[in-house]
Amino acid sequence: MALLEIRDVVKRFGDFTAVNHVSLSVEAGEFFTLLGPSGCGKTTLLRMLAGFEQPDSGEIVLDGVNVAGVPPEKRPVHTVFQNYALFPHMTVAQNIAFPLKMANVGAEEIKQRVTEVLEDVRLSQFATRFPNELSGGQRQRVAIARALVNRPRLLLLDEPLSALDAKLREEMQIELINLQKEVGITFVYVTHDQGEALALSHRIAVMNKGEVAQLDAPETIYSYPKSRFVADFIGQCNLLDATIKSIGTDRMQVEIAGVGVAETLPVAGAQVGQSGCLTLRPEKIKLGATLPSGDADEVHFKGKVHDCLYLGDVTIYIVELDNGMLVETMLPNSAPGRAKFFDDNDLVELAWRFDAGHFILA
Structure with a gap:
């Protein structure tokens, strides 16, 4: 007891x-x-x-x-x-x-x-x-x-x-x-x-x-x-509104309006056509001017730097996607020299593993 x-x-x-x-x-x-x-x-x-x-x-x-x-x-x-x-x-x-x-x-x-x-x-x-x-x-x-x-x-x-x-x-x-x-x-x-x-x-x-x-x-x-x-209250979290497009045994596809299709882990009770949001923590997202493609386990989107916030150990970059949605990502300032790698309006690419996020049903 x-x-x-x-x-x-x-x-x-x-x-x-x-x-x-x-x-x-x-x-x-x-x-x-x-x-x-x-x-x-x-x-x-x-x-x-x-x-x-x-x-x-x-x-x-x-x-x-x-x-x-x-x-x-x-x-x-x-x-x-x-x-x-x-x-x-x-x-x-x-x-x-x-x-x-x-x-x-x-x-x-x-x-x-x-x-x-x-x-x-x-x-x-x-x-x-x-x-x-x-x-x-x-x-x-x-x-x-x-x-x-x-x-x-x-x-x-x-x-x-x-x-x-x-x-x-x-x-x-x-x-x-x-x-x-x-x-x-x-x-x-x-x-x-x-x-x-x-x-x-x-x-x-x-x-x-x-x-x-x-x-x-x-x-x-x-x-x-x-x-x-819970996603929004606990730490920093990106909430990407999306609709379920297809459901497989180990992953499902979701459509992020105005941006494209992303893969994520399936969730219990999900149905095709159901809406919800994909939760992504900033530290789970890669950021670069260009990123290697071809990895079937990664999701890639393009955007431009909207703003940044220098926090000492890390810099938060806010990236605007094609639909105007803002996504926060994080780069550690672990290398010697400059801490700021991108300026406002720089074109960048985002990537994350399909299992980095978690889909929440509406």
């Missing part, structure tokens, strides 16, 4: 349905992420797991027990908030010990458990410091240590990295992955940052308008999105 099961949960605020018949499960030891834009229902769902909100209907089953209606302090669950909520007048050790004191744990056991959890989060040398003497990343680790000291079955994290700068956020992502492996506690993590979700998670539930749009491993969601919303 899964550690956590959310069964057909609904939460409304007046006429607005924040969570709409959501069902999912989380395994013990899993790093599970709720991902979606603002207002999608992810934070409301997390608050129901914590006990700060109660579902209007449905069950939240933790370790086989329905905890819907159980107050937060009675649940084996702790939450790390975005602002960390540390007590500024307490030292690191005192902040971590606070929930144990509230639970009337003995002084010797408090000392032992605080020492253990400080070692887990690698902050032993900072035990006597105050929060204002710590970096943002260190304060986050204190907040996590305070949540872990009661040995919860489930740790909830509500966008804990969103206030950090980009470099520190990347460092803390690695810290969180290592910490979760070391302590072995199940994490349920809420974020709107797609890159963060892909980097951290064992599985991701992408939410939209109060519902789970897709629940899969990060690589599956990225490479095989089930809807236009």
